[in-house]
Amino acid sequence: GKIMSENNQATSSPKAPAAKFGGKGMTVAIVVAAAVTVFGLVLWGVQLTGGLVQTGMRNFDSWGLYITCFMFLVGLSAGGLIISSVPRALGIEGFGGISKIAVWTSICCTVLAIGFVVIDLGQPLRLWELFAYSNLGSPLMWDIIVLSVYLILSVVYLWATLRFEGGKGSERSLRIISVVALVTAILVHSVTAWIFGLQQAHGLWHTALLAPWFVSSALVCGVALVLVVVIALRRAGYLELDQKYVVKMLKLLGVFVLVDLYFFGCDLLTEGFPGAEGADTVAMLTTGALAPFFWTEVIGCACAAIVAFVPKLRTNPLIVVASVLAIVGIFCKRVQLLVGGFQVPNIDYATPMTSTTITDWTSGMHAYDALVYFPTPLEFGVVLGVIGLGALLLLLGLRYLPLGPAEASR
Secondary structure (H helix, E strand, O other): OHHHHHHHHHHOOOOHHHHOOOOHHHHHHHHHHHHHHHHHHHHHHHHHHHOHHHOOOOOOOOOOHHHHHHHHHHHHHHHHHHHHHHHHHHOOOOOOOOHHHHHHHHHHHHHHHHHHHHHHOOOOOHHHHHHHOOOOOOHHHHHHHHHHHHHHHHHHHHHHHHHHHOOOOOHHHHHHHHHHHHHHHHHHHHHHHHHHHOOOOOOOOOOOOHHHHHHHHHHHHHHHHHHHHHHHHHHHOOOOOOHHHHHHHHHHHHHHHHHHHHHHHHHHHHHHOOOOOOHHHHHHHHOOOOHHHHHHHHHHHHHHHHHHHOHHHOOHHHHHHHHHHHHHHHHHHHHHHHHHHHHOOOOOOOOOOOOOOOOOHHHOOOOOOOOOOOOOHHHHHHHHHHHHHHHHHHHHHHHHOOOOOOHHHO
Protein backbone atom coordinates (compact mmCIF):
# COMPACT_ATOMS: atom_id res chain seq x y z
CA GLY A 1 0.00 0.00 0.00
CA LYS A 2 2.87 2.34 0.83
CA ILE A 3 4.54 1.67 -2.55
CA MET A 4 1.25 2.25 -4.41
CA SER A 5 0.65 5.56 -2.62
CA GLU A 6 4.20 6.67 -3.49
CA ASN A 7 3.59 5.74 -7.14
CA ASN A 8 0.33 7.71 -7.11
CA GLN A 9 2.18 10.73 -5.75
CA ALA A 10 4.84 10.38 -8.43
CA THR A 11 2.32 10.21 -11.29
CA SER A 12 0.28 13.16 -10.02
CA SER A 13 3.24 15.38 -9.17
CA PRO A 14 1.58 18.66 -10.31
CA LYS A 15 -1.15 18.12 -7.70
CA ALA A 16 1.15 16.96 -4.92
CA PRO A 17 2.28 20.41 -3.70
CA ALA A 18 -1.33 21.70 -3.57
CA ALA A 19 -1.73 20.52 0.01
CA LYS A 20 1.35 22.49 1.03
CA PHE A 21 0.26 25.72 -0.68
CA GLY A 22 -1.14 28.24 1.74
CA GLY A 23 0.58 26.61 4.71
CA LYS A 24 3.46 27.82 6.87
CA GLY A 25 5.45 29.29 3.97
CA MET A 26 2.48 31.43 2.92
CA THR A 27 2.03 32.72 6.48
CA VAL A 28 5.73 33.66 6.70
CA ALA A 29 5.50 35.46 3.32
CA ILE A 30 2.41 37.40 4.49
CA VAL A 31 4.15 38.43 7.74
CA VAL A 32 7.29 39.57 5.86
CA ALA A 33 5.19 41.56 3.34
CA ALA A 34 3.27 43.17 6.22
CA ALA A 35 6.53 44.10 7.99
CA VAL A 36 7.92 45.71 4.80
CA THR A 37 4.63 47.63 4.43
CA VAL A 38 4.87 48.96 8.00
CA PHE A 39 8.51 49.96 7.34
CA GLY A 40 7.33 51.94 4.29
CA LEU A 41 4.55 53.61 6.29
CA VAL A 42 7.06 54.72 8.95
CA LEU A 43 9.29 56.28 6.26
CA TRP A 44 6.25 57.95 4.69
CA GLY A 45 5.54 59.42 8.14
CA VAL A 46 9.11 60.80 8.16
CA GLN A 47 8.50 62.31 4.71
CA LEU A 48 5.21 63.88 5.87
CA THR A 49 6.85 65.51 8.89
CA GLY A 50 9.96 66.78 7.08
CA GLY A 51 8.41 67.59 3.69
CA LEU A 52 9.22 66.63 0.11
CA VAL A 53 12.55 68.50 0.30
CA GLN A 54 13.89 65.23 1.77
CA THR A 55 13.42 63.66 -1.66
CA GLY A 56 15.56 64.30 -4.75
CA MET A 57 12.77 66.30 -6.41
CA ARG A 58 13.23 70.05 -6.96
CA ASN A 59 11.57 72.88 -8.89
CA PHE A 60 13.15 71.86 -12.20
CA ASP A 61 12.50 68.14 -11.73
CA SER A 62 9.22 68.16 -9.88
CA TRP A 63 8.39 64.49 -10.51
CA GLY A 64 10.61 61.58 -9.58
CA LEU A 65 10.61 57.93 -8.54
CA TYR A 66 7.03 58.06 -7.21
CA ILE A 67 5.49 59.18 -10.51
CA THR A 68 7.79 56.81 -12.44
CA CYS A 69 6.40 53.94 -10.32
CA PHE A 70 2.87 55.27 -10.81
CA MET A 71 3.29 55.13 -14.61
CA PHE A 72 4.88 51.70 -14.41
CA LEU A 73 2.20 50.20 -12.14
CA VAL A 74 -0.65 51.56 -14.25
CA GLY A 75 0.95 49.61 -17.11
CA LEU A 76 1.31 46.44 -15.05
CA SER A 77 -2.32 46.64 -13.99
CA ALA A 78 -3.89 47.22 -17.40
CA GLY A 79 -1.88 44.44 -19.06
CA GLY A 80 -3.32 41.86 -16.67
CA LEU A 81 -6.89 43.04 -17.18
CA ILE A 82 -6.53 43.25 -20.97
CA ILE A 83 -5.29 39.66 -21.46
CA SER A 84 -8.09 38.34 -19.24
CA SER A 85 -10.88 40.43 -20.81
CA VAL A 86 -9.95 40.29 -24.53
CA PRO A 87 -10.72 36.54 -25.02
CA ARG A 88 -14.05 36.92 -23.22
CA ALA A 89 -14.98 40.15 -25.00
CA LEU A 90 -14.21 38.66 -28.42
CA GLY A 91 -15.60 35.21 -27.61
CA ILE A 92 -12.31 33.41 -28.36
CA GLU A 93 -10.35 30.80 -26.41
CA GLY A 94 -8.60 32.22 -23.36
CA PHE A 95 -5.50 31.18 -21.44
CA GLY A 96 -6.76 28.20 -19.47
CA GLY A 97 -8.66 29.87 -16.63
CA ILE A 98 -5.99 32.32 -15.45
CA SER A 99 -8.33 35.31 -15.83
CA LYS A 100 -9.11 35.66 -12.10
CA ILE A 101 -5.41 35.67 -11.13
CA ALA A 102 -4.69 38.19 -13.91
CA VAL A 103 -7.51 40.47 -12.69
CA TRP A 104 -6.38 40.20 -9.06
CA THR A 105 -2.79 41.19 -9.97
CA SER A 106 -4.35 44.05 -11.94
CA ILE A 107 -6.35 45.23 -8.89
CA CYS A 108 -3.25 45.06 -6.65
CA CYS A 109 -1.19 47.12 -9.13
CA THR A 110 -3.96 49.74 -9.50
CA VAL A 111 -4.17 50.19 -5.71
CA LEU A 112 -0.40 50.73 -5.60
CA ALA A 113 -0.51 53.19 -8.52
CA ILE A 114 -3.12 55.28 -6.69
CA GLY A 115 -0.99 54.98 -3.53
CA PHE A 116 1.98 56.54 -5.33
CA VAL A 117 -0.15 59.51 -6.40
CA VAL A 118 -1.14 60.09 -2.75
CA ILE A 119 2.51 59.84 -1.62
CA ASP A 120 3.63 62.28 -4.33
CA LEU A 121 1.03 64.87 -3.28
CA GLY A 122 3.06 65.56 -0.13
CA GLN A 123 0.06 65.48 2.23
CA PRO A 124 -2.88 63.03 1.98
CA LEU A 125 -5.29 65.87 2.89
CA ARG A 126 -4.54 67.37 -0.52
CA LEU A 127 -6.70 64.60 -1.99
CA TRP A 128 -9.69 66.55 -0.66
CA GLU A 129 -8.45 69.71 -2.39
CA LEU A 130 -8.08 67.77 -5.62
CA PHE A 131 -11.81 67.08 -5.70
CA ALA A 132 -13.00 70.28 -4.00
CA TYR A 133 -11.09 72.58 -6.38
CA SER A 134 -10.73 70.27 -9.37
CA ASN A 135 -10.06 71.60 -12.85
CA LEU A 136 -11.89 69.28 -15.24
CA GLY A 137 -9.92 70.75 -18.15
CA SER A 138 -6.72 69.22 -16.75
CA PRO A 139 -5.48 65.77 -17.90
CA LEU A 140 -4.45 65.16 -14.25
CA MET A 141 -8.12 65.22 -13.22
CA TRP A 142 -9.09 63.01 -16.15
CA ASP A 143 -6.51 60.50 -14.96
CA ILE A 144 -7.76 60.51 -11.37
CA ILE A 145 -11.36 59.98 -12.53
CA VAL A 146 -10.55 57.23 -15.04
CA LEU A 147 -8.23 55.44 -12.55
CA SER A 148 -10.99 55.40 -9.90
CA VAL A 149 -13.51 54.05 -12.42
CA TYR A 150 -10.95 51.50 -13.60
CA LEU A 151 -10.31 50.18 -10.07
CA ILE A 152 -14.05 49.85 -9.39
CA LEU A 153 -14.59 48.11 -12.74
CA SER A 154 -11.73 45.66 -12.07
CA VAL A 155 -13.30 44.69 -8.73
CA VAL A 156 -16.75 44.34 -10.38
CA TYR A 157 -15.23 42.21 -13.17
CA LEU A 158 -13.60 39.85 -10.64
CA TRP A 159 -16.85 39.66 -8.62
CA ALA A 160 -18.88 38.95 -11.79
CA THR A 161 -16.43 36.19 -12.83
CA LEU A 162 -16.66 34.51 -9.40
CA ARG A 163 -20.47 34.84 -9.48
CA PHE A 164 -20.64 33.35 -12.97
CA GLU A 165 -18.56 30.38 -11.87
CA GLY A 166 -20.96 29.92 -8.97
CA GLY A 167 -23.75 29.54 -11.54
CA LYS A 168 -25.47 32.86 -10.76
CA GLY A 169 -24.62 35.38 -13.50
CA SER A 170 -25.15 35.13 -17.25
CA GLU A 171 -22.32 34.86 -19.75
CA ARG A 172 -23.72 37.83 -21.67
CA SER A 173 -23.52 40.18 -18.65
CA LEU A 174 -19.95 39.02 -17.95
CA ARG A 175 -19.04 39.69 -21.57
CA ILE A 176 -20.50 43.22 -21.40
CA ILE A 177 -18.50 43.95 -18.22
CA SER A 178 -15.33 42.61 -19.86
CA VAL A 179 -15.83 44.90 -22.91
CA VAL A 180 -16.33 47.96 -20.66
CA ALA A 181 -13.28 46.97 -18.57
CA LEU A 182 -11.20 46.56 -21.74
CA VAL A 183 -12.16 50.02 -23.06
CA THR A 184 -11.43 51.59 -19.64
CA ALA A 185 -8.02 49.87 -19.46
CA ILE A 186 -7.02 51.39 -22.81
CA LEU A 187 -8.44 54.76 -21.72
CA VAL A 188 -6.39 54.71 -18.48
CA HIS A 189 -3.22 54.49 -20.53
CA SER A 190 -4.22 57.08 -23.05
CA VAL A 191 -5.09 59.60 -20.33
CA THR A 192 -1.87 58.90 -18.37
CA ALA A 193 0.09 59.46 -21.60
CA TRP A 194 -1.73 62.74 -22.27
CA ILE A 195 -0.58 64.09 -18.87
CA PHE A 196 2.92 64.06 -20.38
CA GLY A 197 2.17 64.37 -24.10
CA LEU A 198 0.19 67.61 -23.79
CA GLN A 199 3.10 69.42 -22.11
CA GLN A 200 5.06 71.18 -24.84
CA ALA A 201 7.84 72.40 -22.56
CA HIS A 202 9.56 69.02 -22.14
CA GLY A 203 11.59 67.02 -24.64
CA LEU A 204 10.53 63.35 -25.09
CA TRP A 205 6.99 64.08 -23.85
CA HIS A 206 5.30 66.20 -26.53
CA THR A 207 4.46 63.51 -29.09
CA ALA A 208 1.15 62.09 -30.35
CA LEU A 209 2.78 58.64 -30.26
CA LEU A 210 2.83 58.59 -26.47
CA ALA A 211 -0.69 57.15 -25.95
CA PRO A 212 -0.28 54.06 -28.21
CA TRP A 213 3.25 53.68 -26.83
CA PHE A 214 1.88 53.57 -23.29
CA VAL A 215 -0.69 50.93 -24.30
CA SER A 216 1.98 48.75 -25.98
CA SER A 217 4.24 49.06 -22.89
CA ALA A 218 1.33 48.08 -20.66
CA LEU A 219 0.72 44.97 -22.72
CA VAL A 220 4.41 44.02 -22.52
CA CYS A 221 4.88 44.33 -18.75
CA GLY A 222 1.30 43.22 -17.89
CA VAL A 223 1.57 39.96 -19.84
CA ALA A 224 5.11 39.42 -18.47
CA LEU A 225 3.87 39.85 -14.87
CA VAL A 226 0.99 37.40 -15.38
CA LEU A 227 3.44 34.89 -16.91
CA VAL A 228 5.77 35.08 -13.89
CA VAL A 229 2.86 34.80 -11.40
CA VAL A 230 1.24 31.89 -13.26
CA ILE A 231 4.50 29.90 -13.59
CA ALA A 232 5.27 30.50 -9.88
CA LEU A 233 1.77 29.43 -8.81
CA ARG A 234 1.87 26.35 -11.01
CA ARG A 235 5.22 25.42 -9.46
CA ALA A 236 3.74 25.91 -5.98
CA GLY A 237 0.77 23.69 -6.83
CA TYR A 238 -1.85 26.46 -6.62
CA LEU A 239 -3.11 25.78 -10.14
CA GLU A 240 -2.67 23.38 -13.02
CA LEU A 241 -2.14 24.89 -16.44
CA ASP A 242 -1.29 23.25 -19.74
CA GLN A 243 2.09 24.42 -21.08
CA LYS A 244 0.44 25.37 -24.39
CA TYR A 245 -1.29 28.31 -22.64
CA VAL A 246 2.02 29.51 -21.21
CA VAL A 247 3.62 29.33 -24.68
CA LYS A 248 0.60 31.16 -26.14
CA MET A 249 1.07 34.01 -23.65
CA LEU A 250 4.83 34.03 -24.33
CA LYS A 251 4.26 34.42 -28.09
CA LEU A 252 1.86 37.27 -27.32
CA LEU A 253 4.59 38.85 -25.16
CA GLY A 254 7.05 38.57 -28.07
CA VAL A 255 4.66 40.37 -30.44
CA PHE A 256 3.97 43.16 -27.92
CA VAL A 257 7.72 43.63 -27.27
CA LEU A 258 8.44 44.04 -31.00
CA VAL A 259 5.56 46.54 -31.40
CA ASP A 260 6.89 48.52 -28.42
CA LEU A 261 10.43 48.59 -29.80
CA TYR A 262 9.06 49.66 -33.20
CA PHE A 263 7.26 52.63 -31.61
CA PHE A 264 10.46 53.54 -29.77
CA GLY A 265 12.45 53.36 -33.00
CA CYS A 266 9.93 55.62 -34.78
CA ASP A 267 10.18 58.19 -31.98
CA LEU A 268 13.99 58.11 -31.91
CA LEU A 269 14.22 58.59 -35.69
CA THR A 270 11.86 61.58 -35.61
CA GLU A 271 13.64 63.16 -32.63
CA GLY A 272 17.22 62.44 -33.71
CA PHE A 273 17.11 62.96 -37.48
CA PRO A 274 19.93 65.36 -38.54
CA GLY A 275 18.74 68.89 -38.00
CA ALA A 276 15.85 67.92 -35.71
CA GLU A 277 15.42 69.73 -32.39
CA GLY A 278 15.52 66.48 -30.43
CA ALA A 279 19.04 65.45 -31.46
CA ASP A 280 20.39 66.36 -27.99
CA THR A 281 17.69 64.25 -26.39
CA VAL A 282 18.53 61.17 -28.48
CA ALA A 283 22.25 61.63 -27.78
CA MET A 284 21.43 61.80 -24.05
CA LEU A 285 19.58 58.46 -24.34
CA THR A 286 22.09 56.57 -26.46
CA THR A 287 25.43 57.89 -25.13
CA GLY A 288 24.63 60.30 -22.27
CA ALA A 289 23.43 60.14 -18.68
CA LEU A 290 20.43 57.92 -19.46
CA ALA A 291 22.33 55.44 -21.67
CA PRO A 292 22.37 52.61 -19.05
CA PHE A 293 18.56 52.70 -18.91
CA PHE A 294 18.23 52.92 -22.70
CA TRP A 295 20.48 49.96 -23.47
CA THR A 296 19.02 47.85 -20.63
CA GLU A 297 15.59 48.35 -22.18
CA VAL A 298 16.59 47.68 -25.80
CA ILE A 299 18.80 44.63 -25.10
CA GLY A 300 16.47 43.19 -22.42
CA CYS A 301 13.37 43.46 -24.63
CA ALA A 302 15.26 42.04 -27.66
CA CYS A 303 16.32 39.02 -25.55
CA ALA A 304 12.72 38.53 -24.38
CA ALA A 305 11.55 38.52 -28.03
CA ILE A 306 14.23 35.94 -28.96
CA VAL A 307 13.07 33.60 -26.17
CA ALA A 308 9.45 34.07 -27.31
CA PHE A 309 10.09 33.18 -30.95
CA VAL A 310 12.74 30.42 -30.73
CA PRO A 311 10.89 27.18 -29.80
CA LYS A 312 13.97 25.52 -28.24
CA LEU A 313 14.33 28.38 -25.74
CA ARG A 314 10.76 28.15 -24.40
CA THR A 315 11.64 26.42 -21.13
CA ASN A 316 10.00 27.68 -17.93
CA PRO A 317 13.21 29.15 -16.39
CA LEU A 318 13.97 31.08 -19.62
CA ILE A 319 10.32 32.19 -19.90
CA VAL A 320 10.60 33.69 -16.39
CA VAL A 321 13.93 35.35 -17.29
CA ALA A 322 12.42 36.77 -20.51
CA SER A 323 9.39 38.10 -18.60
CA VAL A 324 11.57 39.74 -15.93
CA LEU A 325 13.77 41.30 -18.63
CA ALA A 326 10.66 42.71 -20.32
CA ILE A 327 9.36 44.14 -17.01
CA VAL A 328 12.77 45.69 -16.16
CA GLY A 329 13.00 47.05 -19.73
CA ILE A 330 9.64 48.82 -19.47
CA PHE A 331 10.60 50.25 -16.06
CA CYS A 332 13.81 51.63 -17.63
CA LYS A 333 11.68 53.13 -20.39
CA ARG A 334 9.55 54.92 -17.78
CA VAL A 335 12.73 56.29 -16.14
CA GLN A 336 14.00 57.56 -19.52
CA LEU A 337 10.69 59.23 -20.27
CA LEU A 338 10.26 60.95 -16.92
CA VAL A 339 13.86 61.97 -16.14
CA GLY A 340 14.62 62.63 -19.83
CA GLY A 341 11.79 65.16 -19.92
CA PHE A 342 13.56 67.23 -17.25
CA GLN A 343 17.13 66.49 -18.38
CA VAL A 344 17.34 68.90 -21.33
CA PRO A 345 15.79 72.29 -20.55
CA ASN A 346 13.94 74.17 -23.29
CA ILE A 347 14.63 77.50 -21.58
CA ASP A 348 18.24 78.25 -20.59
CA TYR A 349 18.78 79.82 -17.19
CA ALA A 350 15.10 80.30 -16.47
CA THR A 351 15.79 80.94 -12.80
CA PRO A 352 18.79 81.19 -10.44
CA MET A 353 20.37 77.79 -9.82
CA THR A 354 20.47 76.76 -6.18
CA SER A 355 20.23 73.52 -4.25
CA THR A 356 16.50 74.12 -3.79
CA THR A 357 15.68 74.58 -7.48
CA ILE A 358 17.72 71.79 -9.08
CA THR A 359 19.41 68.63 -7.82
CA ASP A 360 22.58 68.81 -9.92
CA TRP A 361 22.84 72.60 -9.85
CA THR A 362 26.62 72.80 -9.39
CA SER A 363 27.39 71.32 -12.84
CA GLY A 364 25.64 74.13 -14.72
CA MET A 365 22.61 73.83 -16.94
CA HIS A 366 24.23 73.65 -20.35
CA ALA A 367 24.91 69.92 -20.75
CA TYR A 368 23.65 67.84 -17.84
CA ASP A 369 26.43 65.30 -17.98
CA ALA A 370 25.05 63.82 -14.76
CA LEU A 371 21.42 62.97 -14.01
CA VAL A 372 19.43 66.03 -12.91
CA TYR A 373 17.43 63.79 -10.58
CA PHE A 374 18.30 60.75 -8.52
CA PRO A 375 16.15 59.35 -5.68
CA THR A 376 17.21 59.70 -2.05
CA PRO A 377 17.34 56.66 0.28
CA LEU A 378 14.02 57.85 1.78
CA GLU A 379 12.31 57.55 -1.61
CA PHE A 380 13.72 54.05 -2.16
CA GLY A 381 12.46 53.04 1.30
CA VAL A 382 8.93 54.36 0.71
CA VAL A 383 8.80 52.58 -2.68
CA LEU A 384 9.94 49.34 -1.03
CA GLY A 385 7.09 49.74 1.47
CA VAL A 386 4.53 50.16 -1.32
CA ILE A 387 5.90 47.05 -3.10
CA GLY A 388 5.50 45.22 0.24
CA LEU A 389 1.86 46.32 0.31
CA GLY A 390 1.40 44.94 -3.22
CA ALA A 391 2.91 41.59 -2.22
CA LEU A 392 0.68 41.54 0.89
CA LEU A 393 -2.49 42.16 -1.18
CA LEU A 394 -1.50 39.53 -3.75
CA LEU A 395 -0.78 36.87 -1.10
CA LEU A 396 -3.96 37.61 0.87
CA GLY A 397 -5.99 37.30 -2.33
CA LEU A 398 -4.36 33.96 -3.17
CA ARG A 399 -5.07 32.68 0.34
CA TYR A 400 -8.66 33.87 0.82
CA LEU A 401 -10.15 34.23 -2.69
CA PRO A 402 -11.01 31.34 -5.06
CA LEU A 403 -8.64 32.46 -7.82
CA GLY A 404 -7.74 29.00 -9.15
CA PRO A 405 -9.16 27.83 -12.50
CA ALA A 406 -12.76 26.55 -12.54
CA GLU A 407 -14.47 24.65 -15.34
CA ALA A 408 -16.78 27.56 -16.14
CA SER A 409 -13.86 29.88 -16.79
CA ARG A 410 -12.12 27.66 -19.32
